[in-house]
């Protein structure tokens with residue numbers, strides 16, 4: 002049995018410039034995940050289900066667990082001083098850590114503390130998504146928003162924790178995608194899948210079909226393509242939609258498939274957040290041999306201009322994303 006810390010420590014020696022900071026940072030994220038996992042598993046007993054009567058800067062109602070998970074992550078990262086600052090879906094602005102080792106830390110973290118929070122009250126899988134960048138402001142000067150507004154292809158590491166039928170942490174540092182299952186009795190994440198790859202063929206599509214009438218015509222046509230009967234291409238594809246990006250993506254990573262959250266009449270820029278959701282999932286997808294696009298370009302090449310910006314998001318097997326893009330490029 003190989004634990005997350007052992008694995009990360011062993012991998013760290015593959016980088017000649019490694020100082021151990023990134024390994025320590027990943028271990029702090031795992032600590033936060035352990036706390037969040039504990040809160041989630043006993044949520045119904047401790048009056049932390051439901052809404053918090055507050056909303057975040059994007060106008061979404063916050064659940065009690067959104068707020069709690071956000072606090073847990075910040076505490077875990079702040080206490081050890083491995084990061085210079087953090088940006089979160091649940092905070093209006095970036096939080097810059099002051100004092101101690103934080104001021105000389107190389108890294109900033111962007112986080113979706115609780116993904117799929119509308120599923121929490123009905124006992125359906127939720128997640129935590131994280132994305133790590135190297136600061137661009139030289140050490141010695143205070144960091145600012147520009148350290149966080151970097152394109153996804155500058156990510157040093159990204160990952161997610163899925164609180165599902167088991168709790169699993171998946172991460173990449175650009176050297177493949179690895180998964181660790183939580184062993185609650187031992188309180189440790191243990192290696193369960195190394196160098197994960199999407200299966201070569203996918204046959205599941207994942208989209209909120211209730212919004213069909215609000216979708217761009219290329220997406221509507223691709224959905225019809227998924228539903229057509231054609232044995233040579235294993236169609237019709239299965240339709241599966243959990244409503245937690247992490248859970249929908251993780252299923253597709255293991256079984257093959259495409260996840261889509263297009264721009265809609267209600268969300269003209271798409272719903273998902275580029276920095277906290279699309280970029281980290283896109284980095285993992287590309288490392289696992291899949292593709293992630295906003296419909297025009299690779300998600301990882303988009304240069305962000307604001308912290309909470311949104312993007313249309315299509316991620317999954319190459320052949321599925323490429324066919325979708327053919328439909329998107331047709332004249333309307």
Ligand code: AHG
Pocket residue numbers: 061090113115116117118119209244245246247272
């Ligand atoms: P969050 O809970 O972090 O705000 O994210 C919710 C996101 C994502 O997890 C999911 O894929 C999507 O919202 C679901 O949206 P719809 O309910 O509009 O389908």
Ligand code: MN
Pocket residue numbers: 061090118
């Ligand atoms: Mn939210």
Ligand code: MN
Pocket residue numbers: 113115116117246278
């Ligand atoms: Mn989310």
Ligand code: MN
Pocket residue numbers: 067090113114115116117118
């Ligand atoms: Mn969230």
